[in-house]
Amino acid sequence: MPMKNLVVIFCAFFTSFLVAQQTDYVDFERVEAMLVFNQLKADTTQFNSYNIKFKIVKATDSIYLDAVDMTFKDVVLDRSEVKFLNDGKKLIIFGDFKKGEDYDLSFLFAASPKKAMYFVGRQNEGRNQIWTQGQGKYTSNWLPSIDDVNDKIEFDLKFKVPKDYQVVSNGVLTSKSENEGLVLWEYDMQKTMSSYLVAVTIGEYAVKSKTSKSGIPLEYYYYPEDSLKVEPTYRYSKEMFDYLEDEIGFAYPWQNYKQVPVHDFLYSGMENTSLTIFSDAFVIDSIAFNDKNYVNVNAHELAHQWFGDLVTAKSGEHHWLQEGFATYYALLAERKIFGDDYFYFKLLESVLDLSRQDLTGNGTSLLDPKASSLTFYQRGALVLHVLKDKVGDRVFKQAVKNYLEKHQFETVETSDFISEVERLYGRSLTSFVNFWIVNKAFPYEEAFEILKRQSVFINEYAMVDCEAKSSKCAEYLKYYVSDEAKIKVISQVPELVTSDTFKNSLKVRQAIAMHLTKIPEHLKEDYESLLKDKSYITIEKALYNLWDNYPEERPKYLSKTREVIGFSDKNVRLLWIVLNLNTPFYDTDNKYELFNELVGYTSEKHNVDLRISAFHYLDLMKSCNEECQSNLEKAKTHHNWRMVKFAKELSKKLEKNKN
Ligand SMILES: [Zn+2]
Structure with a gap:
């Protein structure tokens, strides 16, 4: 036994030694692989072919690929058999690798991915699909690759799948050919990327x-x-x-x-x-x-x-270079469609969310690798907005362009971006960087002031405040203020809603449905008109509130909304069933069927949101029967973490209630 232990220690040391060194001595250049799926399910016996070309930067006696729980055969380096070690996490290749030389490694591999590649719909009647998620899960669970983002590789993937399915992968489809019932799909990339961005979807699609x-x-x-x-x-x-x-x-x-x-x-x-x-x-x-x-x-x-795929953050510390940029440029694109007020309102919401995060003690520096999504995404976006305001649109835009040109197909750090801005701006940004990026506290007052200076709309929104009820509040709803300001008033003092308030936009009417839950008799008719709005949220809220406020009218409201389904989680349909079941004397012949429909929505063939919602209602009615409980048990092993979390919590609660 001691001997065996020694070997284990040696291997562990050896592997961690490799982790620190790999990108310094080898540059992986191109992968060509072919994956075969005889059916749309995981198959540990199916061997797939793989070839990788690489250049040695610094002489070494071994190189590795990340490869989780895979088996390998016919491992060949430059057409000769080669010594290798498969430790369950890596495929390590031993050889006399010389500086400046090119190498060509080929092998067959079989994988049984437990994550990063998902096989959906095979145990139930749902849609059969295979899809991948590399970020945070590691592509090396289904394809030998490099977990480190810093080695960018050209991946050219081929897939053999049954003929009724479509395959979509990175790059361009260059050829599609049928052979023995399987169709070979060949994709070609021309540029390099980090391994976490390699992907495939296989399923029934039109395009x-x-x-x-x-x-x-x-x-x-x-x-x-x-x-x-x-x-x-x-x-x-x-x-x-x-x-x-x-x-x-x-x-x-x-x-x-x-x-x-x-x-x-x-x-x-x-x-x-x-x-x-x-x-x-x-x-x-x-x-x-x-x-x-x-x-x-x-x-x-x-x-x-561009921000993430073309230039990739070197490490977690610089993650905002991906999420902050993606969030900000998405907002700019939305501004083009939905207008300036929409844009500034989204920025304001971010400022408010970040100030709340700081007040609850959960704020961090933007450079903290453990920062919240709110920090990476929203603070990142605000930093870019404020920076643009400081240096001017022209400098900002040119700096972004230069940054992308200079670092394309590479990895980047925060200073790579900032130094491009400084170069064009002509002055140091050190204090800006400390104040907005490095500091733990987010300067939300300064951010708020900038938004107020830039937007009349934000100024007005800030001014309209009925937290401390004033005589002006009723006026706000009557005269022209923005929809957002009206929504704010309605959320603060719903009693101010009058018949005229219903003449506003879809969003303002939605706010009425959300906040005016006690419906005064003189607004009943206006309120009923909400059931016809082009919003499934409004319909859901209005249906519940009307049903609740006017028991004698329940059959009328149920008849009016009988055909409405709602979003993919069937939000209106589920509420409708539950209200129906709780309306004695209405639709009495159907109740048994409706209850079964509701229980049916907890089954594996439905989407996670619908299932969670159905479980939730059944729990509220204390009616999670045997079928519901069996579906709840199965939900605990779902691939989607939200389903698993919900199922475990509800199951615990039901268990506790039983005792
Ligand atoms: Zn993102």
Whole structure:
């Protein structure tokens, strides 16, 4: 036993030694791999082919690839068999690697990824899909690669899949050919990227294509049955693409741009190089567009194609160079579509959120690798906005362009960006950097003052305040102030709502539905008109409040909303079922069926949001029956962490109640 222990210690030391050194002595240049999926499920027995070319920068006796839980065979270096070690995390290749020499390594590998590649829909009737998520999960779980962002590689991937499925991966599809029931899809990249940006989606899709002003092919993927949702889902995509290319001043760096929705995605979206994967909860109709559209995520992931994919933060400390930039440029794209007031209001919301974060003691420096998303995204965006205000639009824009040109296909640090700005600005930005970026405290008062100086609208919004009720408050709702200011008044003093307030926009009417929960008799008719608004949030809130305020009218409200489904989580339908079940004497023949419909929504074949909502209602009604509980048990092993967290918490609560 002692001997064995020694070996383990040696290996651990050896591996960590490698971690610190690898990028200094080897430059991986190009990967060509072919992955075979005979079915849309994980297959540990299927061997895939792999070739990687690399150059030695500094002589060494070993190199490695990150490769989690894989098996290897036919490992060949420059056409000769070679000594290798597979420690379950890495494939280590031993040899006499000489400085300046090029090498060519080939092998076959089999993988059984537990994360980073997800096989969705195989145990149930849901849609079969394979999709990947490399950031935060490591591509090396499904493809031998480099976990360190600092080695950028050209990845050319090929996939063999059953013929009914579409494959979308990084780069351009150069060829598609059928052989023995499988179709071979060959993708080609021309430039390099960090391994976390390698991606693939495999599933049943149709595609709509456009071309950007600059000639880049844009592809919008969708499920074949969703053709009517393509327009609202992808609304403004091309406009934003053209705008960002122009605003950033640096041509889109990849061959094409593809966007693919996937089922029960881990996040809103992920900016894989030339291939954004996003949650199919954003696949929406034109009513849902008003409340829950893809525009912001769409612009954010697109901006990452430059900020993150083209220039990549060297380490967690500089993460804001990705998220802050993506958030800010997404806002600029939205400003182009939704106008200045929208833009400034979003910035103001960020200032308020950041001030709250500081007041609760959770604020950090922007350079803290453990900073919150709020800090990386919103503080990062505000820093850019304030910097632009300080140095002027022209200097800012040119500096961003220079920064991208100088560091393209490389990794970057905060100083790489700041020094480009300083060079054009002609003065040191050290105190700016300390105040806005390095300091733990976020200077929210200064940020607020800048927004007030820049925007009359923000000034007015700040002035309108009914926290301490004044005689002016009723006036605000009558006369012209912005919708946002009216919404603020309604949220603070809902009793001020009059019949005239209902004549406002969709958003103001939504605020009435959200905040005026006790409905005065003289507003009943106006309130009922909310049930017809083009907003599933408004309908949901109004239906509940009317049902609650006017018990004798319940059948009427239920009949009016019988056909409404809502978002992909069926928010209106679920509420409708629950209210129906709690309205005795209405629709009595149907109640058993409706209850089963509700329980059915907890099953694996439905999306995570819908399931969580159905479980939630069943818990509220204390009616999580055997089927519901069995579905809850299964939900604990779902690939999506939100589902798992919810299922574990609810299960614990049900257990506690039982005892
Ligand atoms: Zn992002």
